[in-house]
């Protein structure tokens with residue numbers, strides 16, 4: 401089962417392109433679900449469908465094409481509210497280490513968590529050949545996609561600590577420190593949520609999932625798309641294409657149009673250079689809003705221009721490990737950054753990577769955790785962290 405996510409700056413055409421891609425997939429006979437994680441649910445509007453897709457079940461808007469919009473109001477799960485309240489109160493009450501405390505900022509809204517859980521349920525249902533995800537604008541999407549790993553990381557640590565605490569200190573802490581004690585239901589809900597978020601992360605960072613960046617050929621939009629590309633790579637997601645939407649067609653031009661055509665051509669050249677190696681699909685500025693299944697299918701047909709819209713990306717994902725005689729190297733694709741812009745720290749069996757305002761705590765693959773970091777550099781858009789055998793002297797000291 402294939403999962404394709406679309407993200408980009410607000411208003412560039414994410415919903416339009418997601419809806420079009422899904423319509424094209426369904427027209428090709430695939431059982432297709434298009435799901436929105438954007439609170440500004442506009443998929444139903446794009447299809448011009450009477451159905452909103454907001455019920456408990458997806459609504460069919462064309463043969464084989466189903467629409468689902470996650471509605472927190474309708475599907476609010478009480479357990480998440482409990483968990484969230486509990487997490488926040490714990491954060492408030494106990495002194496967590498600074499890294500953990502910073503991670504707290506990723507605690508997301510119920511709507512985002514529900515969207516992920518909903519996506520997982522559909523992905524595991526066996527009901528679909530393809531799921532197209534119409535994401536919220538870039539920043540929210542990144543928050544969403546960073547969530548499974550970050551929250552999982554947090555829950556993993558919180559759970560055993562709290563279990564022990566509760567056992568030993570429930571009577572004392574309840575009064576003295578004001579640490580709120582969760583009931584068993586909260587523990588169970590947290591444990592279940594943890595497992596499900598792990599699964600979402602596995603699905604979305606897996607070989608059958610990819611993210612597409614939608615942009616319009618304008619400088620500010622391109623700048624945001626470049627940053628999004630870097631951050632998506634940081635979090636381990638595979639970007640497999642760029643959509644340049646609302647490109648003005650060349651033609652008999654008045655000065656206004658000629659100006660736009662020239663300006664867009666400049667940015668499009670930069671797009672081609674920026675995302676070297678990725679396909680750039682272009683879609684013209686239509687003479688009218690592309691609304692309705694037929695118009696969207698036509699737009700997507702033009703866009704992919706004969707290429708398979710669901711081709712599984714080939715090549716390495718953004719992350720790989722090479723091993724040699726004397727250690728190993730972790731390679732992480734990180735386009736557009738210099739070494740100085742990457743902050744790297746080691747925290748036990750984790751590598752803490754920070755780029756701008758985004759931070760990833762990556763659990764090191766087995767075998768690497770016992771090695772020491774021997775150096776790091778950014779080469780050809782790739783962060784390379786070298787790991788070497790532990791210093792024998794240091795090891796000797798530790799074991800003494």
Ligand SMILES: Nc1ncnc2c1ncn2[C@@H]1O[C@H](COP(=O)(O)OP(=O)(O)O)[C@@H](O)[C@H]1O
Nearest residue numbers: 410411412413414415416646684685686689690
């Ligand atoms: N290629 C295009 N030509 C003309 N109008 C477009 C095109 N792509 C999108 N639109 C219109 O632009 C508006 C914003 O598109 P939308 O897909 O909702 O953006 P987003 O989901 O990124 O916020 C909508 O009215 C849509 O119909």
Ligand SMILES: [Mg+2]
Nearest residue numbers: 414415438442
């Ligand atoms: Mg939208």
